[in-house]
Amino acid sequence: MATMLEGRRQTQPRSSPSGRETSLWSSGFGMKLEAITPFLGKYRPFVGRCCQTCTPKSWESLFHRSITDLGFCSVILVKEENTRFRGWLVRRLCYFLWSLEQHIPLCQDAPQKIEESTGVQNLLSGRVPGGAGEGQAPDLVKKEVQRILGHIQASPRPFLVRLFSWALLRFLNCLFLNVQLHKGQMKMVQKAAQAGSPLVLLSTHKTLLDGILLPFMLLSQGLGVLRVAWDSRACSPALRVLLRKLGGLFLPPEANLSLDSSEGLLARAVVQAVIEQLLVSGQPLLIFLEELPESPGPRLSALGQAWLGFVVQAVQVGIVPDALLVPVAVTYDLVPDALCDIYHASAPLGLWTGALAVLRSLWSHWGCSRRICSRVHLAQPFSLQEYIVSARSCWGGRQTLEQLLQPIVLGQCTAVPDTEKEQEWTPITGPLLALKEEDQLLVRRLSCHVLSASVGSAAVMSTAIMATLLLFKHQKGVFLSQLLGEFSWLTEEILLRGFDVGFSGQLRSLLKHSLSLLRAHVALLHIRQGDLLVVPRPGPGLTQLARLSAELLPVFLSEAVGACAVRGLLAGRVPPQGPWELQGILLLSQNELYRQILLLMHLLPQDLLLLKPCQSSYCYCQEVLDRLIQCGLLVAEETPGSRSACDTGRQRLSRKLLWKPSGDFTDSDSDDFEEAEGRYFRLSQQSHCPDFFLFLCRLLSPLLKAFAQAAAFLHQGQLPDTESGYTEQLFQFLQATAQEEGIFECADPKLAISAIWTFRDLGVLQQMPSPAGPRLHLSPTFASRENQQRLEQFIRQFICS
Template identity: 25%
Template sequence: MIVSLVEANLAAVVIVIIFLKYDLLSTLYGSVQIFLVLQLTYVILILQGVNKMVDIVTNRVFDTYNRFSPSNNHHTESISTLSTLKRFSRDQKFKRASNREADIKAREEQLFDLKTNKPEVVLSRRRPFMGWSCQNCAAKSRESLVTKTTETLALRNILDYQLPHASNGFFQRTFSHLHQAYTLKKYDYPQVADLVLKDERVVQAIVKATDEQIEDSNKRGDEEFYQLLLGYNEKRSRKLLYNMRSTLSDFLLRFTSWVLYKLLPCFLTSVVVHPGQVEMVKKAGQTGLPLVFLPLHRSHLDYILMSFVLLNNNIKAPLVAAGDNLRIPFFGSLLRGLGAFFIKRRIDPVMGRKDIIYKSVLHTYMNTFLRAGHNVEFFLEGGRTRTGKPCMPKYGILSVILESFMDGTIEDALLVPVSINYEKLVDGNFVREQLGKPKEMETFKNAMAGIWKVLNSSYGMMRLDFNQPMSLKELVKTFNTNGRTSAINGLSDKKSLKSKPSNSSIYGTDLVCNENKLLVESISKHIIYDCAQSTSVMSTNALAYLLLTKYREGVNIKELVVALDDLRNDMMYVRKDIGFTGDSIDVINYAVRTLGPALVRKEKVNNEDIIKPIAILPNVIELSYYSNTLVTHYALESVIAITVQLVANHRGEVVHQDLIDNVLELCDILQYEFLFCKPCQSLEQTVTSCVEDLLYRKRIFLFDEDEYELSESRMRCRRLAKHLVEDDEPSEFYPQKIYMKNNEKEAVEYLNHLVMTLLPLVETYAVTAFTLDKLVGRQLIESELVKDVLNELKMQLDMGTVKYGESVSVDSIKNALRLFQRWGILECHSEKKIRLYYLAESQDDSESIETVYDKVNKFRQSFQELP
């Protein structure tokens, strides 16, 4: 009897322990489940003849259930009897039936409202999936790798690593990050450097370089000297390769991942990714095609965090193209082991000729590791952005990958644009460089000092967004087809930018076929545009933008909350994701703390909280860095707003064609600052669509809908007649579409807000054009010319003719010089690292410079009264 009693107790205890171990009691929340547990226990005990234990075990089970049972506002009393369980079950059924009836009634009322009232536009509250591939250029890619459930997924912080439920051992619990690094998927990273020097391309380059050197010498026919030069070039090619190569190591990647899990929380609150985007990239990696990651470049931390995120999601880490300025003691070796291969930013000539050996070694090395199955990552912008805006692309490395596809080295490649953003820039600001100071070179001492400073600071959140992978093969086919069609129909855009590559770049060499250069430029600009559009907006970006464009003199926090709510609604309307949540007042207070008192000041005035930007030099340059993420988004709308003020007559009338022509002219002026549309789109059509959006959504114009539709119909007839009938009738014969400016307060304030978005840039370009007068009859090296423009900007800022401190910017000055060079106003001679500027012969007079100045300055003349 005693044995039976013990066995019965053991059986009951085992059942309860099993339910406790797998947390089943916490999930059994209905009378049926509890009843089955009790009945099973009763049967076991009765079979053993121990009826006295029934009450004890029953009480234990109910106590355990009550301890693990989730709380319920409608049912708070303890569940202690079977009758209570049954009553609870009936209540739940009644509640579900009542909810169904309420839902049916609500749907019927909603249908009635839809029939009788005009429905309001309700924006989806789901998180938008940014980064779809282009419908025009990559339609097949757009249909793959993305599921419909992607938008419902919540963001994930990589730093919050959670152990799997089954991994509950002592080692896993105590050393969770070490366990994570150990269990990561293992990939092979073959070393291919030894194969490069045997490649026919490198061998031919060495022979060609030796032949050219013999031709330049006075020892033609000297076989001994030829062999000496040949040996020297072979040794040089080997040295170039071993200075360039990556030594990517799986062990070092895992070890660094463990270290980063410990260090990153010291200065970052989170490293956020979208699980749907990660899953999409993971599926792309399973295709067997090389993945080409193309992120925007903001910080030295970009490539480390990229590899960290990919590795911890079991995606093969890429080889990363890094500038040779990072090849410094210790850190250079560390980066090499993490996948970096080092390339020269400028390829200097050798003995007065192109360095064909270096170019062939680089080209062959990239071909070889792509053929070996490596993924690759590089920054199309070349270097980090100094302004917060995406830089215009450099075409070198992408041209090599395109050539690898064209010559059949790789079957295809998947291009993955990547957007990266930080709440606060980890590398510090670029104020010194924007004020004309030279860039400080990377050294071991500076790197250690920078790391120490970073570890003792707080930089908030980092957000990484993967765009949908695009097939290089599909892009090439699309652009080639569209290019041929445009040429046949005579539709090529005469205003399109034909950039002139430098002879010191990979792109400007004979390794890239001339017919492929336009293709490389189109793909590069498309990727930069996609990355800019899919960059998440951080709280610091939103606050800095609102303060610089609407509230430079300060604003009370209540009004700022309303403005931030409006901005968030605008972002939701265009399906642009924002990197913050919560009430706007909390977001503002957090952003103010993150930016710090050097950039944004919070003070009490008449018992009211006032937020005020530090809009003076040099602080305003750093503040504009954060603002420029949103300036890129509103750039085209700002161009339209500036032009509306320019072309409107005294009655407030705006002629449509005048508006479009002047918008295109200002877009041409700012072509090195922004990509206003994709290469596969027509800029004029994009501008027209944007005007219509402002017309309907923001009501910047007054119009009668019937009259507007009639005007639209007339304009369509005019365009059709122009194509069908060849005549010399003046354009005034056709009806003109005319808008009337809306002078209501809300519309005027919105237009002024848009105007101030780009007005600082227009000031920079106008003053740069004005300073060209100093080049009449003389020539200046670039550094001296830029210094003269900076001094002129500062002087006019003090006088009040330049109104915005952020207009003082070296990057914008250099972009303006590039523009004037393209217009044929300036000419530039480059030798080694020195660029010499002088006026073109036909423009070398003050009258020509005044014409250029007037062409730019007209866009800012109407805004002298703005704050």
């Protein structure tokens, strides 16, 4: 160790005086410390198995047995070997030759087949209300159908697709170091496509680039032209024309009209016919189930659910016997800034705006040599028909958050109702309203199920790990030598929990790459001992680190919920800053832990938890408890004066069980054990537990602190006000509090919106109609300062500073 430190002193470059920032991004860290860790490149868990409860047949049959034996490939790495030709000239024209060799199937007579579909013909013949028989000439209705069809789609132009693929390949190679794809996952999807059922890819949405990157990736893998469902509000008319010729689909504005509107009826019939024709022809379809992170709205996309509703309806009426759904996740080291800024513009994205954003991205990344990495994950396909049949049996009664949580917050009762929470933040669009109420519920729960699978299968990037360590463990700074070890530790913890990481290689190179991408939010300082001090820059940059660290939350979400629940259980018994040894003396019963976990689960937004609809709250409580035991934070403890848990003597069995005839299995044996007190636990006294417990609690602290500050803001806010106006008020309050207390990770407009919607579900805020539109009012129950303080105290019990 002394020799290693001496080597680091000798290789340290000269810089400014001690304590001042230094620039080491091009010359390395000034250290010759090689850390070879056992996890990198040697163990990768398989992620993305479909639900065994809802789709057991797909879970067994659509799985590629040798998936773990296949490696990765970079879809943007095109060389001479990827073409049929060899030679000096081919090496310089390989991108162009590659684009010429891509197979692009032709779509012929698609408009004619759409006009001949059953739904459109019923309108043309007047057999349904709103058709030609309602006073409209058939020729006029037919022209309207053609106009709507032209707004929805156009036949892909092979030459334009090849030219755009060549230009995109150039752009991606300038912007990205690599775009990784697991070859085993691709084989699994290709094998599923050969079964004959059409593929419907349901993806997360990190940036506008996803809608271009995913079609390029599938085209390069031989699956043809991917049809992408775009949001027409985000694109200008000129850009919509270009995207339609590249395979894009756009929902016409008339489709969102009321059910009694003839224009809305005709538009929905044409869209349904387009989806049916795509599924029959076997063309793959891409739907984004997640809104963009920058959008001021819910996580689950209303437009994505509308497109998925058309697919579900096509399968239910028997147009196609089945469709295979593929959850997709795309992750980036760092989303390009220029591609994020164009989404914030008030006007729709145009051709020139997009071109300027591309040039800005190329210039910024070429000038500072900061190329990013990306990872595309394809989860296991599953049968939509199988899900429709089996998922309905998992539906049960639900209650609103106001019914579940408000009496407990106000101290009117202590028991948590034995029911699930009903929380729906996504508005119902016109296409979904055209479905039966049962089918609407099916589409919503299917969307939650697939989005949960997509987020759970997303790879964790190195920047997310780095941001989490700096924000929640070392906000005051950490030595680089210590950061190397903790990066390795956190990566192993991620892999052990069944999640994958989107990187590999030597640890020192990974840290250099991550810190170079985060250079705007991180400062490197020299110290006399020859090491480097990594310090997060105080200020609004912590908000960006919090957004990056949120990508790590699904990995530790169960443990974080459990740790905050334990913190709430101990809040009234020991001082918040009391020693760990004092907290470990107390016994925690299983029933108390279940209650605290349920309370926190109901408080947290459904968009954060992303629980599968087939999983009950009590099953999740048991999963949380098991995770806390597995990670070593909780230790089972026998109750004082009770028999050992392993004691199965006959004296502990009831008379009914003793005289039960052999072969009678009508009752479970565990029901007859005399367990009056239940199970008890203590906090583990291992040396690593206090730091790990605090780390887990801090993962949820940005959201919980924002909720607590929103509760404190109730008596200061100006109500009544519109939702957007009150959101702006709360956001300004969060920013002012961040300046005073330094908690910039809470100053996020998304957290402000989440707090307002949660308080609206909880009955704290009420939405009332007015001539100027709906306005938020403070409910009479929480008009008193006493109840507002109770709400704030209820939230703060889960926060561990």
